[in-house]
Amino acid sequence: MEIPRIGILICPGLLAAGTAAAARPIRLPAGLEARRGEVAASVEKASAIVLGFAKSKGWAKEAALSQFDSVEIYSSQEELWRRMVEINKLPAGSQLPTDGLAAGLESRVLLAVAPEEYKRLRPEYAAQKEAWARLLAHEIIHRLHVQILGGDEDAMGPVWFYEGFAVVGAGQSLKPVAEYKTAQEAFDGVAGKGRGAYARYAAAVRFFMSKVSLPELVKRAGRKDFEDWLRTL
Ligand SMILES: [Zn+2]
Numbered sequence: 001m002e003i004p005r006i007g008i009l010i011c012p013g014l015l016a017a018g019t020a021a022a023a024r025p026i027r028l029p030a031g032l033e034a035r036r037g038e039v040a041a042s043v044e045k046a047s048a049i050v051l052g053f054a055k056s057k058g059w060a061k062e063a064a065l066s067q068f069d070s071v072e073i074y075s076s077q078e079e080l081w082r083r084m085v086e087i088n089k090l091p092a093g094s095q096l097p098t099d100g101l102a103a104g105l106e107s108r109v110l111l112a113v114a115p116e117e118y119k120r121l122r123p124e125y126a127a128q129k130e131a132w133a134r135l136l137a138h139e140i141i142h143r144l145h146v147q148i149l150g151g152d153e154d155a156m157g158p159v160w161f162y163e164g165f166a167v168v169g170a171g172q173s174l175k176p177v178a179e180y181k182t183a184q185e186a187f188d189g190v191a192g193k194g195r196g197a198y199a200r201y202a203a204a205v206r207f208f209m210s211k212v213s214l215p216e217l218v219k220r221a222g223r224k225d226f227e228d229w230l231r232t233l
Pocket residue numbers: 011012138139142163166
C-alpha cells in the first residue's frame with residue numbers, strides 16, 4: 001500500500017482514536033447484525049491488544065486515554081471509502097488511496113470493512129488468528145502513537161516507521177515475512193512499495209528494535225536525521 005502523507009487520513013486514521021474500554025455504539029450493516037456480539041468482542045480484543053503492547057513499552061498512560069467514541073463496520077470497501085470521504089470532507093468522487101484500504105480511525109470513529117471483506121481484500125493478511133481484531137488494533141495504535149508524541153502527527157517519522165510500528169504493536173503477522181540483518185537491508189526493504197510493503201516496514205522496525213528500544217525510536221523518528229542516525233546504530 002502506498003500511503004502518501006494524505007493517506008494518513010485514511011489507513012492510519014490519524015484524526016482520532018482510543019483504547020479505554022467503554023461501551024461504544026457499533027453501527028453494523030444489516031447482514032452482520034446477528035454477529036454483533038462477535039464484532040463487539042473483536043473491538044474489545046483490539047483495545048486489549050493495544051493496551052498490552054502499550055504497557056509493555058511504558059505507554060500505559062497514553063493507552064488509557066480514550067481514542068474513539070464509536071465503531072462503524074461496512075460490508076464493502078467501497079462503502080467504507082464513501083464514509084471516509086464524508087467524515088474527512090474530501091471532495092466527492094475522491095479516489096481510493098490504496099486497493100488494500102480496510103480500516104481507519106477518523107474523527108474518533110473506528111471504521112473497518114467486515115471480516116469477510118477484509119479476507120477478500122487482504123487474504124495474505126487475514127489468514128492469521130484474530131486478524132480482524134488486529135486490523136482494528138493497528139488503527140488504534142496510530143492514535144496511540146500520536147498520543148505518545150503529545151499530539152504531534154508530524155513527529156511520527158517516515159511512513160515505513162509509523163506503519164511498521166502499528167504492525168508490530170498490533171501483532172499482525174503479515175506475509176511474506178521479511179527479516180533483515182543489516183541497516184542497509186532494512187532500508188532497501190522499505191524502499192520498495194506495493195503489496196507486501198507493510199511486512200517489510202514491520203521487519204525494518206523489528207531490525208532497529210534489536211539495536212535500540214522502541215520508545216527511543218519513537219522519540220527520534222520525527223527528526224530530520226532519523227535515518228542517518230539509524231545507520232550509526
Ligand atoms: Zn496503518
